[in-house]
Amino acid sequence: MIRKQLYILAAILSLSSTTVAENIKFADSSVKDLCVTNWDANGDGELSTDEAAAVTSLGSVFRGNKTITSFEELRHFTGLAAIDDYAFYQSSLQKVAFPESVESIGEYAFSQSSISGELHVPGTVKNIKNKAFCSCRQLTSVVLEEGVETVGWNSFTGPIRTLSLPSTLTYMSSMAIDPYVNADSSSGIFLPEGDLYVYVHSATPPAINYFAFFYLFGDGHLVVPFGAVDAYKASDAWMQFGQYLEYGDVNMDGEINVKDVVAVSSHIMGNKPSPFNALCADTNGDGEVNVKDVVGISNYIMQK
Numbered sequence: 001m002i003r004k005q006l007y008i009l010a011a012i013l014s015l016s017s018t019t020v021a022e023n024i025k026f027a028d029s030s031v032k033d034l035c036v037t038n039w040d041a042n043g044d045g046e047l048s049t050d051e052a053a054a055v056t057s058l059g060s061v062f063r064g065n066k067t068i069t070s071f072e073e074l075r076h077f078t079g080l081a082a083i084d085d086y087a088f089y090q091s092s093l094q095k096v097a098f099p100e101s102v103e104s105i106g107e108y109a110f111s112q113s114s115i116s117g118e119l120h121v122p123g124t125v126k127n128i129k130n131k132a133f134c135s136c137r138q139l140t141s142v143v144l145e146e147g148v149e150t151v152g153w154n155s156f157t158g159p160i161r162t163l164s165l166p167s168t169l170t171y172m173s174s175m176a177i178d179p180y181v182n183a184d185s186s187s188g189i190f191l192p193e194g195d196l197y198v199y200v201h202s203a204t205p206p207a208i209n210y211f212a213f214f215y216l217f218g219d220g221h222l223v224v225p226f227g228a229v230d231a232y233k234a235s236d237a238w239m240q241f242g243q244y245l246e247y248g249d250v251n252m253d254g255e256i257n258v259k260d261v262v263a264v265s266s267h268i269m270g271n272k273p274s275p276f277n278a279l280c281a282d283t284n285g286d287g288e289v290n291v292k293d294v295v296g297i298s299n300y301i302m303q304k
Contacts, residue, residue, distance in 0.1 A: 021050035024076055030067040052076040058087045065091045069114070072097040083109045085129075094138070100124045105132045107152070115139050123147020123166065128155050130173070144169070146201070146285075151176045160196060162279065167201040172208035178215045196220040197277075198241070201285040203228045205235040213240050221245060223280055226256075226300045247283040248297040251275050256300060264294050 023046040026032035035047045039055050042048075056079045062068060063086055075097045083098070085106035092114045098105075104127045111131050116138035121128065123145040130152035133139060139158040144151070146166040150173075156163070157178035165172075179196040196216065200206070203225045213220065222241040224232050229246060232238040248256040250263045252275060263273040264281050267289060281289045283296040 021048040023048050024052060024073050026073055028068055028070040030065070030069075031062075031071050031073070034061055034065070034068070049076050053078045055079050056081070058084050060084075060086065062087060062091055062093065063089050065093075068093050070095045075099045077101075082106055085109060086111075088113045098122055098125060103127065105129060107131055108134065111135055117141065118143065121145060121148055123168070126150070128152055130154060133157070154178065162197045162199070164199040164279065165201065165206070167285070169200075169202065169206040169208075172206070172212045174209040174211040175214045176209070176212045179220070197223060197279070199223045199247075199279050200232075201225065203231070205232050205238050208237045210237050212237060216240055216242075218242055223247060223249075226283070226296075245280065247280055247285075248293075248300055250277050250281045252277055252280065256297060256304075258301070261294060261297050261301070264289065264297065268294070 026035070032047065035052070036045060038061050039051050040047055041051050041054070053076065055077050058080070068091055071093060072095055076099065078099045078101045080099055080102050082104040083102055083106050086108045087106065088110045089108050090112045093110070094114045094116045096115065098121070100122070102125055105121070105125060107129045109132045111134040113136060115133060115136045118141035119133070119139060120143045124147060126147065126149045128148065128151045131154045132152065133156045134154050136158040139156065139160060141162045142156055142160060143164040144166050147168050148166050149168055149170045151169070151171070153173040153175060155176050160177065160179045163177060198220060200222065218240060219242045221243045222232060222238065223245045224247070226246055226248060229244045233244060245252060245254070246256060248260055250260045263276055266273045267276060267278070267281065268291065278289055281293055283293045286292070
């Protein structure tokens with residue numbers, strides 16, 4: 001009798017410990033409708049995390065769609081190893097978050113979409129293929145996190161003002177970055193949308209195609225680690241910038257000195273020093289401006 005009771009108790013505990021898949025709460029009803037239509041396996045009118053995880057390809061479900069705006073719930077689609085070629089091509093998608101499973105973003109995947117503001121590509125994505133984010137006219141900032149390795153031809157075009165490249169970058173193809181917007185394709189006129197700042201976190205210049213920054217025409221600003229300016233200036237592919245700065249030069253006056261230490265300290269205390277470049281202040285590339293950066297700048301000054 002006791003054995004039978006223990007068996008029943010074990011069965012109950014087993015059932016209670018079973019993880020029940022949650023239904024995903026979509027911010028965009030249009031995205032939800034498309035997901036439910038295509039991947040709602042149990043027909044309950046919802047998409048669960050398990051159903052999302054079972055998807056291995058987005059196909060052309062979202063391609064050219066002019067009603068979708070936000071798909072940050074894409075992070076639940078952990079069965080995706082890649083974002084398909086043309087997946088969101090010419091769509092109205094503005095925001096997206098990638099699942100950790102994705103290692104590649106396909107050709108034209110977000111080309112001519114409405115991706116806007118700052119785009120973060122996680123380090124789990126190793127390869128960004130040709131024209132992945134081409135002609136995104138509302139894209140102003142791109143952060144490629146540590147882990148990203150290759151960037152294809154004409155991958156990012158739009159009014160991009162800041163571009164952060166990881167130390168893991170191994171290759172960037174020709175004309176990978178175009179910070180100009182083609183205002184009129186018939187005339188071929190390109191209009192600048194502000195200065196481009198490129199932040200690189202590798203002391204050794206990564207291998208990039210000579211024409212990777214072809215559209216800079218000798219303009220733009222390159223920010224590199226302490227003491228790495230000469231190495232980048234000596235590299236054929238990286239010598240096309242108009243100005244070279246180092247992390248720690250937070251007031252961008254071309255020097256790293258006590259003024260920068262004071263500015264970072266003031267920023268940490270909640271003040272708003274000006275001029276102040278927060279990305280230059282993040283000397284160790286950890287995504288934060290804190291006392292570690294004050295120490296890093298101070299040590300660099302004392303070692304000069």
